[in-house]
């Protein structure tokens with residue numbers, strides 16, 4: 517029987533199981549597993565337990581909750597435990613190929629005050645959209661793998677491959693501890709893995725599916741400026757002391773200009789030039805600048821040209837200022853001088869940037885700019901976490917299986933894209949397991965990951981489960 521024939525009952529089952537799949541996602545979204553918020557760490561653990569219970573119900577073998585110990589500094593609680601890596605297997609048949617699927621069960625912070633139209637940790641279905649934090653990033657895809665297993669069981673169809681699951685709870689906070697675990701387990705739990713599939717990315721737009729072969733890296737920094745040992749009255753101390761926030765603003769404002777150019781010497785010089793052959797890869801990609809503005813909710817882009825937009829998103833570094841801890845940020849007019857402020861920013865990295873050199877350029881520049889201020893305040897600049905960029909060859913059996921699956925479900929050949937975001941563990945899987953990695957997305961480019969009103973369209977969720985399932989079958993059948 518052809519792969520397409522054998523998938524027909526499975527696809528029907530996936531369609532029928534839609535209500536229970538939505539319910540499973542709803543349960544997952546209701547757990548606010550925000551890895552960057554120390555007060556919510558118990559919820560990240562609860563989410564790991566939820567996955568474990570689901571895996572048990574679905575008949576997984578060898579489920580392991582791998583303890584990663586205590587989170588390294590900078591942290592407020594020095595005893596803060598890292599959430600576990602959830603490992604599980606479905607099948608260990610030596611006659612079958614083995615696929616490792618990775619996803620993350622932690623999410624970005626979200627609160628209704630940020631401007632959400634609905635409670636972020638309650639999955640709300642409006643029209644054909646499933647709205648809630650983590651719906652697309654990355655609970656939808658993680659639950660999607662579980663749904664696929666449920667559908668196989670329902671129709672009595674054997675999984676065509678051995679499936680190894682690796683779900684982490686710190687992806688949004690730098691994947692702390694995972695790299696070491698993957699290296700340790702490359703010859704143990706992950707022995708025999710033939711290919712890796714990650715579903716933690718998005719279509720470029722809203723209509724055409726893609727497969728992704730590149731990611732930017734991300735080095736995340738913080739600058740701490742401290743002065744007095746308590747917040748002060750600006751009427752009493754304003755004008756007579758060095759203010760930490762003024763110093764921090766001055767330094768942070770010199771990192772990047774208003775056109776997005778990084779101003780730290782040495783950084784841009786490390787970027788590999790775009791070759792003519794590479795430049796041509798952008799020509800066939802379907803892209804709408806208008807859709808991008810719609811996804812951003814405003815027409816505030818630097819560029820109009822497709823290649824400029826895509827290359828600056830995927831192929832060049834960027835520096836973003838994220839926030840200031842310790843600063844007054846509420847409503848009203850509090851007349852305070854904050855005693856200590858911590859500025860956060862990150863740099864998205866690309867080939868051939870060297871992460872250690874980048875750190876050094878950043879530290880030297882920040883210290884030099886601070887020294888120029890002649891302030892009596894104190895400075896500390898540090899890396900919170902770093903994750904590598906990744907670029908692969910998109911022409912191999914793994915990509916072919918994902919392309920066939922996408923074509924079968926969506927009826928079109930996917931575009932080959934890169935992403936501006938980061939999934940720190942991708943390069944580690946490739947290097948440690950010596951296998952190819954494919955990024956097979958479920959959601960659309962306007963899903964609003966990390967933003968307010970994050971959503972996953974119902975068709976993307978349900979057809980996405982079919983796509984993930986078909987990928988396993990095509991991979992098992994070998995390249996066509």
Ligand SMILES: NCC(=O)N[C@@H](Cc1c[nH]cn1)C(=O)O
Pocket residue numbers: 653654687688689690716717734736903936937938939940965
């Ligand atoms: N869906 C992938 C994703 O959102 N990745 C994060 C990873 C990250 C890196 N540093 C902090 N988080 C991203 O921001 O790209």
Ligand SMILES: [Zn+2]
Pocket residue numbers: 620653654687716
């Ligand atoms: Zn993600």
Ligand SMILES: [Zn+2]
Pocket residue numbers: 624653688965966
């Ligand atoms: Zn994310």
